[in-house]
Amino acid sequence: MLIYGAGGHAKVIVSLLRDSGVEVAAIFDDDPVGKVLGNLFISGPYDRNVYEDQQLILAIGDNFIRKKHALQVSHRFANAFHSSSLIERNVPFGLGNVVLHRAVIQTDSIIGNHCIVNTGALVDHECKISDFVHISPGSVLCGNVTVGECTLIGAGSVVVPNVVIGKNCIIGAGSVVTKDIPDGAIARGNPARIIKQTHYGKENLAFASAHGRDGDDVHSTGF
Numbered sequence: 001m002l003i004y005g006a007g008g009h010a011k012v013i014v015s016l017l018r019d020s021g022v023e024v025a026a027i028f029d030d031d032p033v034g035k036v037l038g039n040l041f042i043s044g045p046y047d048r049n050v051y052e053d054q055q056l057i058l059a060i061g062d063n064f065i066r067k068k069h070a071l072q073v074s075h076r077f078a079n080a081f082h083s084s085s086l087i088e089r090n091v092p093f094g095l096g097n098v099v100l101h102r103a104v105i106q107t108d109s110i111i112g113n114h115c116i117v118n119t120g121a122l123v124d125h126e127c128k129i130s131d132f133v134h135i136s137p138g139s140v141l142c143g144n145v146t147v148g149e150c151t152l153i154g155a156g157s158v159v160v161p162n163v164v165i166g167k168n169c170i171i172g173a174g175s176v177v178t179k180d181i182p183d184g185a186i187a188r189g190n191p192a193r194i195i196k197q198t199h200y201g202k203e204n205l206a207f208a209s210a211h212g213r214d215g216d217d218v219h220s221t222g223f
């Protein structure tokens with residue numbers, strides 16, 4: 001497996017892969033200076049000609065940077081699910097997704113591509129999660145919540161049932177979202193109020209669907 005990114009999120013993904021018995025062949029990072037991932041060597045910037053037969057996971061927590069890099073990567077993408085996560089069997093996934101320790105994804109939810117369902121997050125029934133979304137640690141999406149592309153749900157947030165959150169939004173840590181949130185909004189608090197717009201609000205980089213569903217899923221086998 002190849003990892004692209006060598007920050008804190010990458011450390012967690014390397015730990016997941018170790019639990020799975022999956023060997024990390026190379027780690028790419030555009031700015032590797034001062035970054036350490038245990039005893040693993042950081043090769044340097046992404047190189048499409050290295051380990052062409054290996055699959056890759058983008059270990060980048062920032063949704064917009066992850067999206068930018070996804071468009072430039074030619075390796076196939078893999079999903080990685082920690083063994084302590086609970087994912088209902090009927091949940092369809094795209095590629096490049098990471099579901100971390102003790103996260104739960106309930107029945108009839110749909111997960112796009114390159115999403116992060118972080119440690120202890122709960123995505124309840126019938127949620128629709130678009131590409132490049134990050135559901136941060138300990139956050140709760142109640143039933144039938146929709147989250148648009150590139151949106152960050154901050155740590156420990158709660159989104160009540162049936163709410164639609166647009167694309168390119170940031171929901172502040174510890175928020176309670178009770179109403180729909182439009183594209184590009186930054187909202188926080190209980191109840192969540194819009195405080196400003198992200199400068200990505202109107203941006204809509206097309207995500208090439210050139211990356212077909214031909215990767216493998218990695219399921220870790222335990223702590």
Ligand SMILES: CC(=O)SCCNC(=O)CCNC(=O)[C@H](O)C(C)(C)COP(=O)(O)OP(=O)(O)OC[C@H]1O[C@@H](n2cnc3c(N)ncnc32)[C@H](O)[C@@H]1OP(=O)(O)O
Nearest residue numbers: 118136137153154155170171172173174175186187188189
């Ligand atoms: C494993 C991981 O780490 S996953 C990472 C998950 N990341 C997150 O959950 C972070 C989500 N981001 C946040 O919550 C951010 O604080 C944001 C987006 C809400 C606001 O960010 P900024 O616009 O930079 O706000 P800034 O830090 O300048 O704070 C502005 C004010 O809002 C307050 N504030 C900041 N965040 C919050 C919040 N989540 N809830 C309530 N108030 C907040 C600050 O205390 C400050 O108040 P003051 O003016 O009285 O001093």
